[in-house]
Amino acid sequence: MTGSADLAGCEWLQYDYSPALMSRGQPGSFTMWRYRKLLPIPDDPVRYPVPVGGTPLLPAPALRQELGAPQLWIKDETRNPSASNKDRATALVIEDGLRRGVDTITTASTGNAAVATAYGAAAAGIRAVLFVSTDCRPDKLALMTQAGAQVFQVRDGYAAAVELSRAAARTFGWLDRNTGANPFTIEAKKTVAFEVWEQLERRVPDVMIVPVGDGPTLVALDKGFAELVGCGLATHQPRLIGVQAERCQPLVRAWLGTPAGPAELNPAATIADGIAVVRPAIGDAVLDVVSRGGGEMVAVTEDALLNAVATLACRAGVGAEPAGAAALAGLKTAFERGLADPLETVVLLVTGREVKAGGATDRLGRVAVVEGLDEVERALADPIPSS
Amino acid sequence: MTGSADLAGCEWLQYDYSPALMSRGQPGSFTMWRYRKLLPIPDDPVRYPVPVGGTPLLPAPALRQELGAPQLWIKDETRNPSASNKDRATALVIEDGLRRGVDTITTASTGNAAVATAYGAAAAGIRAVLFVSTDCRPDKLALMTQAGAQVFQVRDGYAAAVELSRAAARTFGWLDRNTGANPFTIEAKKTVAFEVWEQLERRVPDVMIVPVGDGPTLVALDKGFAELVGCGLATHQPRLIGVQAERCQPLVRAWLGTPAGPAELNPAATIADGIAVVRPAIGDAVLDVVSRGGGEMVAVTEDALLNAVATLACRAGVGAEPAGAAALAGLKTAFERGLADPLETVVLLVTGREVKAGGATDRLGRVAVVEGLDEVERALADPIPSS
Numbered sequence: 017m018t019g020s021a022d023l024a025g026c027e028w029l030q031y032d033y034s035p036a037l038m039s040r041g042q043p044g045s046f047t048m049w050r051y052r053k054l055l056p057i058p059d060d061p062v063r064y065p066v067p068v069g070g071t072p073l074l075p076a077p078a079l080r081q082e083l084g085a086p087q088l089w090i091k092d093e094t095r096n097p098s099a100s101n102k103d104r105a106t107a108l109v110i111e112d113g114l115r116r117g118v119d120t121i122t123t124a125s126t127g128n129a130a131v132a133t134a135y136g137a138a139a140a141g142i143r144a145v146l147f148v149s150t151d152c153r154p155d156k157l158a159l160m161t162q163a164g165a166q167v168f169q170v171r172d173g174y175a176a177a178v179e180l181s182r183a184a185a186r187t188f189g190w191l192d193r194n195t196g197a198n199p200f201t202i203e204a205k206k207t208v209a210f211e212v213w214e215q216l217e218r219r220v221p222d223v224m225i226v227p228v229g230d231g232p233t234l235v236a237l238d239k240g241f242a243e244l245v246g247c248g249l250a251t252h253q254p255r256l257i258g259v260q261a262e263r264c265q266p267l268v269r270a271w272l273g274t275p276a277g278p279a280e281l282n283p284a285a286t287i288a289d290g291i292a293v294v295r296p297a298i299g300d301a302v303l304d305v306v307s308r309g310g311g312e313m314v315a316v317t318e319d320a321l322l323n324a325v326a327t328l329a330c331r332a333g334v335g336a337e338p339a340g341a342a343a344l345a346g347l348k349t350a351f352e353r354g355l356a357d358p359l360e361t362v363v364l365l366v367t368g369r370e371v372k373a374g375g376a377t378d379r380l381g382r383v384a385v386v387e388g389l390d391e392v393e394r395a396l397a398d399p400i401p402s403s
Numbered sequence: 404m405t406g407s408a409d410l411a412g413c414e415w416l417q418y419d420y421s422p423a424l425m426s427r428g429q430p431g432s433f434t435m436w437r438y439r440k441l442l443p444i445p446d447d448p449v450r451y452p453v454p455v456g457g458t459p460l461l462p463a464p465a466l467r468q469e470l471g472a473p474q475l476w477i478k479d480e481t482r483n484p485s486a487s488n489k490d491r492a493t494a495l496v497i498e499d500g501l502r503r504g505v506d507t508i509t510t511a512s513t514g515n516a517a518v519a520t521a522y523g524a525a526a527a528g529i530r531a532v533l534f535v536s537t538d539c540r541p542d543k544l545a546l547m548t549q550a551g552a553q554v555f556q557v558r559d560g561y562a563a564a565v566e567l568s569r570a571a572a573r574t575f576g577w578l579d580r581n582t583g584a585n586p587f588t589i590e591a592k593k594t595v596a597f598e599v600w601e602q603l604e605r606r607v608p609d610v611m612i613v614p615v616g617d618g619p620t621l622v623a624l625d626k627g628f629a630e631l632v633g634c635g636l637a638t639h640q641p642r643l644i645g646v647q648a649e650r651c652q653p654l655v656r657a658w659l660g661t662p663a664g665p666a667e668l669n670p671a672a673t674i675a676d677g678i679a680v681v682r683p684a685i686g687d688a689v690l691d692v693v694s695r696g697g698g699e700m701v702a703v704t705e706d707a708l709l710n711a712v713a714t715l716a717c718r719a720g721v722g723a724e725p726a727g728a729a730a731l732a733g734l735k736t737a738f739e740r741g742l743a744d745p746l747e748t749v750v751l752l753v754t755g756r757e758v759k760a761g762g763a764t765d766r767l768g769r770v771a772v773v774e775g776l777d778e779v780e781r782a783l784a785d786p787i788p789s790s
Contacts, residue, residue, distance in 0.1 A: 023686035026622060027586040033633035037440040037488075043433040043457065043601050053424040056404040066720060067459045075452050078528035095482065097720065099758070137719025141465035155759075164717030169579040178763055199407065199414040210425070229733065235413060246420035287762055300411035325761040330551030331527025333484065334451060334465055337761040370759035371486070374712040374724040375674055 041345040046070030048104055048207040054243060055108065055203055062112040066139045068107040069207055071095045073215035073363070076332040083351070089221070091212055092334055093368060097139070100290075100340070100368030101205060101233060102132035108204035110140045113191040120145060120183050123193040124170075124177035126229065126283075127156040128290050128339075128368050133193055134165035145184065145396070150385060151284060158373040161382050168392060169385045174283075175295055181381035183389055195230040196297030209240025212363055213250065215216045218355065220244065221254045222360035225350065227342035227367050228258040228313070229291035230268055232300040237365075238305035256311040256362075257355060258302060259346030261286040261321065261339075267299050272307070273312035280315075287322055290368060292340030312355045316345035324348075328366065340368040418468030427522065435458030435491055435594040440493065442590055453526045455494040456594055458482045460602035463719040470738075474748040476608070479721055479754060480601055484526070485561060487677075487727070488592060488620060488756030489519035493589035496636055497527045500578040507532060507570050511557075511564035512581040513616065513670075514543040515677050515726075526682070530569065532783070534564040537772060538671060544770060546761040550751060554770045555668060561670075562682055570776055582617040589623045596627025599750055609747035610643045612628040612737065613717055614729035615645040615700070615752050616678035618689040620662050623694035624752075642674035642749075643698040644742060645689060646733030648726075651753040655790065656688050658693070658700035667702075675708050677726030677755060678779075680749065701741045703732035715753065727755040 031037060049055075049062050061234050062272035066088070074090040106129075110121060122132050124166050134380055137144035144165040152169065169240030170177040178194055185192035220241055226234045229367040234256055244250040260268050260376045263286040269276035279285070284290030296302065306313060316324075324341035328334045343364040352354040384395045408415045436442075437448050460475040484492035493516075497508060509522050511534040524531035529605060535544070539556065547554050557564040565581055572579035579585050598605055607628055613621045621640040621643055631637040643753030647655050650673040654664035666672070671673075682688065693700060710727035715721045730751040737743040744770030771782045 023622075024587070024684045024685070024691040026688040028626065029586050029590055029631070031441055031632060031633075033635070035634050035636055037634055038631075038636055039440075041436045043437065043598070045433065049626065050426045053426075054418055062757070065462050065464055074526075077452055078525070081528075095484070097482070098722070099486075121751075132720045135716070135720040136541065137720070138464075138465070138717050139467075159722070161536070162580075162713055162716045163720065196413065199416050202413070203416055214426070230732040235410075242422060243418070245423055246418075247422050247747075248420070249422055250423055285670070298411070298413045304411040316631040322762045326549055329549045329760075330525050330684075333524070333550065335485070335522065335550075335758055335761065336545070337759075341761065345605065370761060371722055371726075372757035372759055374716075374722065374757060375709045376729065 034323060040314040046075055046206065048107065049209045051207050051317040055220065055388040056180055056200060057111055057115070062111060064068040064107050064111045064140060066097050068096055068103045069211065071211070072330065072333065073212060079331040080104040083358065084157060085358040085362060089363045090332055090334060091208060091363050091365050093366060094334065094340065098132040099371045100128045100132055100210065100370060102129040103136065104204040104207060105201035106132045108135035108144065108200045109191055109193045109198060110136050112200060113142065118189065120188065122146065122147065122181045124174065126174055126289055127152060129195065131156055131159045134163035137165065139161045145190065146205065147181040149173045149177055152355070153289065155372065157383060158341050159371065162373045166396065167383045169383060171385065171387060174293065179279055180389065180392065183399055185391055188391060196230050196367030202239060203221040205233055205236030208365065209237050209244065215243055216361070218249065219251050219378050220252065221363045223257060223356045223362045225256045225257045225259060225343040225346045225362065226365045227291045228260055228302060230297040231299055233347065233367060234258050235301045235305055239311060240332065253309050256309055257346055257350055258305055258306055258313045259342040260315050262315040262317050264292040264294065265315040266294060267296055267302055268313045268315040270299065271303055276281065287318060288342055289340040290337060291342060314346050314349045316342060316349060320345040320348065334366055335369045336366050337368055337370045340366050385401060405410065407587055428429070435494065435591065438594050438597045440504050444502070449498060451498045451527060452486050455483055455490045456598065458598070460599060461719065461721065462639050466718040469718055472749060474746065476750045477719055478595060478750050478752050479752060481630065481721065481723060482728065485519040486758045487515045487519060488595065489516040489590040490523065491594060492588035493519045495527065495587045496580045496585060497523050499587060500529065501527060505576065506530060507575065508566045508578040508580055509533065511561065511568040513561055513676055513679065514539060515573050516582065518543055518546045521547040521550035523582060524551045525777030532577065534568040536560045536564055540676065542759065544759065549760045552769065553783065556770060556772045557732065558772065558774060561680065562663060567776065567779070568591050569593065571653035571779055573631060574776060576582050581670055582619050588619050589626060592620055592623030593630065595632065596624050599630055603748070605636065607637050607639065608750045610644060610743045610749045611641045611752060612646060612730040612733045612749065613752045614643045614678045614688060614726050615647050616680040616685040618686055620754060621645050621690045622655040622685055622692055625696060638694050643693055643696050644733055644737055645693055645700045646729040647678060647690040647700070648675040649702040649704050651679040651681065652702040654682060654683055654689055655700045655702040657686065658690055674705060675726040675729055677724060701733050701736045703729060703736060707732040707735065721753055722756045723753050724755055724757045
């Protein structure tokens with residue numbers, strides 16, 4: 017800077033202008049496609065039109081100080097296009113579909129995966145048909161319909177929604193983005209492990225703490241780190257600590273080998289709706305990889321989840337929804353129980369934040385309640401089914 | 404990909420693992436600091452701990468097709484940390500403060516700038532003291548307080564909030580992030596012009612369409628493009644089209660030279676709260692740069708704003724708040740009035756989306772209503788003032 021001038025009352029800083037002041041070379045593009053040699057797509061140009069992944073690994077100085085954990089990092093997946101890590105899976109499934117000419121994608125979801133699918137399909141110019149439980153939150157429904165998705169609410173809950181979505185995919189030839197059904201969702205989410213490794217200057221952390229609902233986020237991390245070992249680029253994997261809400265903790269109970277009571281399998285009772293899954297799609301795989309890697313499964317209270325949200329916001333400047341903040345709640349438990357040491361390199365995976373549908377959100381014209389595939393077919397034949 | 408295996412019931416794709424499968428070199432870091440030779444900070448390491456800027460320029464294929472505009476682009480500023488372009492100004496003001504050892508930042512705001520300041524201050528470990536009108540929306544207040552900010556509501560509205568924030572900055576030696584007060588806000592926001600130019604392969608667009616409230620976003624774009632010309636890297640600047648809501652359009656009326664009626668200066672009446680400013684801080688500068696660049700000012704209806712939000716979501720997969728989507732509403736007006744040609748290279752600046760405070764949002768313990776500086780001082784002496 018060399019001086020300042022006045023422009024219509026506005027102070028205007030000045031420099032010694034020359035081409036040398038501008039950056040050289042192309043701006044870096046740090047996205048999940050950087051790892052395409054380890055993704056199941058050919059090496060030609062990517063069709064998916066929105067950058068996904070390449071999210072920051074934040075040092076969070078104030079949080080480090082508060083916790084006395086100088087090597088703590090936050091992998092901030094809220095910086096993805098629909099503000100959650102679900103965007104990675106959506107992008108890879110749609111990329112594959114664009115190459116094969118499939119024009120519809122379907123998934124069942126507790127919320128975020130459906131929102132990510134709605135926005136991803138809109139960006140790519142294909143149709144999204146989403147199946148959610150009738151107790152899916154209205155603000156998440158509004159996001160889906162605003163992005164032009166057809167949403168079906170299923171009275172029998174999330175598990176029934178998954179079955180119906182998968183049956184529709186088989187019957188109508190749609191892309192099946194359901195967690196546990198399509199291995200591409202794991203492939204996409206494993207890129208988080210590659211990014212963390214690169215962002216730590218090609219080292220793996222000691223511990224990574226991860227919210228667990230259906231399981232793919234954690235299982236995919238394990239696969240990513242295993243592939244780094246397989247490539248000869250790392251010698252070991254981090255310990256993975258999976259976190260569930262105390263009020264919906266099927267995998268923590270299975271891990272401990274003690275039966276879960278009804279109060280521990282109550283998805284409606286926790287604010288962590290994004291990980292509140294009674295029958296996790298790939299729960300066995302979660303238990304398997306956590307066990308093999310010397311990790312652990314922990315449950316956290318509602319208060320701990322709320323505190324984690326507030327602490328991430330005011331100590332790290334990271335906005336997260338309760339499920340997205342679960343890793344921080346789990347970290348405190350891990351420190352208390354000696355599962356992690358404050359001097360270790362620990363990465364918290366913050367999986368998502370909540371966004372709002374802009375403007376009026378009460379025009380849910382494309383939501384229908386269904387029970388079977390025949391109703392789905394009838395509703396799709398009618399361009400605007402009644403809600 | 405070379406095969407697949409089964410892991411505890413989960414399909415597991417496999418590759419011929421070798422180091423050659425992994426990307427080479429450091430992942431690119433595309434942030435606003437890339438342009439630091441044109442920013443008023445020294446060339447040593449950046450202190451601000453969160454990446455800002457480097458937002459995508461999206462081709463939006465479905466939107467291009469719908470509008471018959473094959474060279475239309477969306478500069479998606481919703482991908483910043485607090486989901487708006489305000490994060491750029493916050494980052495540069497705080498970066499400067501960290502270098503000078505200032506531990507408090509203040510701003511007045513209609514909402515987004517205060518939210519960005521709250522999150523940015525939390526990330527950097529400094530205090531935010533924010534001044535808003537008493538009619539600031541509760542959900543935006545919740546975001547500010549969740550990030551640990553001290554918020555003062557000012558009964559006499561936004562203009563009075565600006566005066567009080569600036570007086571507090573002078574009196575207490577705080578960083579003054581107020582729009583129009585600190586030239587660093589313009590410096591930060593001009594990096595959008597540099598990014599667009601680089602993302603268009605070192606070309607300037609023909610037209611750039613921009614929501615206008617106080618004015619810095621548009622004025623900063625003009626400065627950025629002017630500096631590219633000044634550096635000898637571009638031969639001309641794009642035409643800038645500023646967009647305001649019909650119900651709060653002081654600068655459109657001033658541009659047309661016709662007096663604004665009360666219905667055209669009613670910020671509470673428009674859903675575009677982010678640009679609803681009755682007395683724009685640097686309005687003269689806006690009119691000056693738009694005029695010099697052959698641009699235009701246009702007003703858009705509430706329906707056009709709502710439609711723009713929905714169209715961005717379902718045709719481009721971009722979530723925006725009404726003020727953030729105003730550029731698309733303005734584009735339609737510009738096409739209708741022949742201010743832009745569909746075959747030109749047109750960039751829409753989507754300035755922000757709304758995020759939600761996670762978890763409980765009713766604990767607004769740090770909000771106080773004030774009228775003067777003495778009340779501010781008393782409230783700050785009391786760690787948790789009553790609301």
